Amino acid sequence: MNNSAIGVFDSGMGGLSVWRELRRELPEESLIYYGDGKNCPYGNRPAGEIVAFVEEAVEALVARGVKMIVVACNTATAVAIDILRSRYQIPFVGMEPAVKPAALSSKSGVIGVLATKASFGGALYLASEARYGERVKIIRAVGDGFVEIVESGAEHTPEAVEAVRSVVRPMIEAGADRIVLGCTHYPFLADVICEVVEGSDVQIIDPAPAVARRAAWLLDEYDQRAESGSVPRYEFMSAAGEEYARHLAERADRLM
Numbered sequence: 001m002n003n004s005a006i007g008v009f010d011s012g013m014g015g016l017s018v019w020r021e022l023r024r025e026l027p028e029e030s031l032i033y034y035g036d037g038k039n040c041p042y043g044n045r046p047a048g049e050i051v052a053f054v055e056e057a058v059e060a061l062v063a064r065g066v067k068m069i070v071v072a073c074n075t076a077t078a079v080a081i082d083i084l085r086s087r088y089q090i091p092f093v094g095m096e097p098a099v100k101p102a103a104l105s106s107k108s109g110v111i112g113v114l115a116t117k118a119s120f121g122g123a124l125y126l127a128s129e130a131r132y133g134e135r136v137k138i139i140r141a142v143g144d145g146f147v148e149i150v151e152s153g154a155e156h157t158p159e160a161v162e163a164v165r166s167v168v169r170p171m172i173e174a175g176a177d178r179i180v181l182g183c184t185h186y187p188f189l190a191d192v193i194c195e196v197v198e199g200s201d202v203q204i205i206d207p208a209p210a211v212a213r214r215a216a217w218l219l220d221e222y223d224q225r226a227e228s229g230s231v232p233r234y235e236f237m238s239a240a241g242e243e244y245a246r247h248l249a250e251r252a253d254r255l256m
């Protein structure tokens with residue numbers, strides 16, 4: 001048993017899509033969410049910079065005594081998860097690029113993957129593409145502007161529809177029947193993606209529920225669950241200051 005909180009980290013608000021699944025899967029666990037906000041987006045930055053931002057966040061969470069950290073950011077996972085695992089004692093759960101479930105369930109033999117530039121360059125992604133790329137055709141695309149749209153709360157604007165359409169329509173036209181959301185900001189655009197793919201038989205795959213199940217499995221494995229009947233606390237921190245942290249809390253509240 002361990003009543004300490006679980007730390008959840010992202011470059012900004014995107015990781016709230018994972019926070020939501022953690023809260024569903026682990027309703028008795030306290031969560032401390034750290035959204036950088038100051039240095040977001042990470043996606044086009046060099047690896048060294050991203051590692052430095054991630055370490056700052058992890059230090060802040062470790063100082064709060066968290067028992068585990070969920071790196072709710074595909075970009076940070078791609079660049080820094082091995083370094084974090086080698087430096088800290090606590091367990092880390094990273095984001096998996098969900099190429100496997102998409103490739104195994106595709107009927108058309110074509111899948112689309114949306115992620116950031118840094119995520120596509122990561123060893124984890126390249127390994128899964130090498131593994132499943134013979135079975136299906138994989139169309140990868142960077143969601144240009146998607147993170148900025150989500151950070152500014154502009155998901156339901158014509159600009160958002162246009163940004164999504166320009167990236168997602170070519171996947172549909174190439175025959176994709178699965179689209180993987182390889183960045184935790186992208187589930188906030190799920191309604192727009194559904195609108196853009198309307199009329200085609202496409203399934204959108206978000207790895208967040210599987211990541212939350214993995215976190216639950218690890219807590220059980222190390223006997224680290226909060227005591228049964230615990231009332232959870234939800235806290236929000238940011239490198240961008242109090243106002244951004246409040247914004248995270250309000251947004252999280254609207255997700256439930």
Ligand code: DGL
Nearest residue numbers: 014041042043074075184
């Ligand atoms: N939400 C992040 C991810 O999953 C980061 C996006 C960014 O900061 O560029 O990749």
